[in-house]
Amino acid sequence: SQQGEEDPQALSIQEGENATMNCSYKTSINNLQWYRQNSGRGLVHLILIRSNEREKHSGRLRVTLDTSKKSSSLLITASRAADTASYFCATDARVTGGGNKLTFGTGTQLKVEL
Amino acid sequence: KAGVTQTPRYLIKTRGQQVTLSCSPISGHRSVSWYQQTPGQGLQFLFEYFSETQRNKGNFPGRFSGRQFSNSRSEMNVSTLELGDSALYLCASSLKSVYTKDEQYFGPGTRLTVT
Numbered sequence: 001s002q003q004g005e006e007d008p009q010a011l012s013i014q015e016g017e018n019a020t021m022n023c024s025y026k027t028s029i030n031n032l033q034w035y036r037q038n039s040g041r042g043l044v045h046l047i048l049i050r051s052n053e054r055e056k057h058s059g060r061l062r063v064t065l066d067t068s069k070k071s072s073s074l075l076i077t078a079s080r081a082a083d084t085a086s087y088f089c090a091t092d093a094r095v096t097g098g099g100n101k102l103t104f105g106t107g108t109q110l111k112v113e114l
Numbered sequence: 115k116a117g118v119t120q121t122p123r124y125l126i127k128t129r130g131q132q133v134t135l136s137c138s139p140i141s142g143h144r145s146v147s148w149y150q151q152t153p154g155q156g157l158q159f160l161f162e163y164f165s166e167t168q169r170n171k172g173n174f175p176g177r178f179s180g181r182q183f184s185n186s187r188s189e190m191n192v193s194t195l196e197l198g199d200s201a202l203y204l205c206a207s208s209l210k211s212v213y214t215k216d217e218q219y220f221g222p223g224t225r226l227t228v229t
Contacts, residue, residue: 030214042118042204042220088157092215101170102147102215104157 004089004105012111019076021108023089030092032072037086079112115140118221120205126227132193135224139186139207146188151202163188200228
């Protein structure tokens, strides 16, 4: 089953607008990561936020993490057509029997229109 | 540094056949993970290898297996293919494993179609 559930499932905005995606998860985590996937290709890592961090920035990306609510958000500011892609959150959490596993959410499909 | 490479990129197989997919991680990365991506189930974790040992396994039947070689290259095998095995198979490599999962570097994937 998916650890992360993302909201919305799909988002369509105009170029220049901001896009916000949310991720909720169920268990305690070590870190949460966001990835982008362009149309059936490999995923690209965007940003990693650790469980003791609340906010992180990278270029036009801003990620927040609220461990009390078990949720995270990804904000893309001043969106561009090239940002059109699917965005996934992934949680790093301990698994039964030892070790950690990265579990991906259901993804948000973002479309940025000219 | 060269990125993660996967071969073949596309594959068409018939039900009942078996298939082997290959993944070469980024040089220096010792952890290799495999994922299956389908429209219905999304991204599902298959297994992870680190230093030639399977460290974690997802909820897939025994028809799915893998291995890792001493040079960190990895292969996954699916025997007795079913129509539902049609998917994009993604390989990812990273520096760390076991106790923490850091940034994963993904390959372009192998698109498997079972007819």
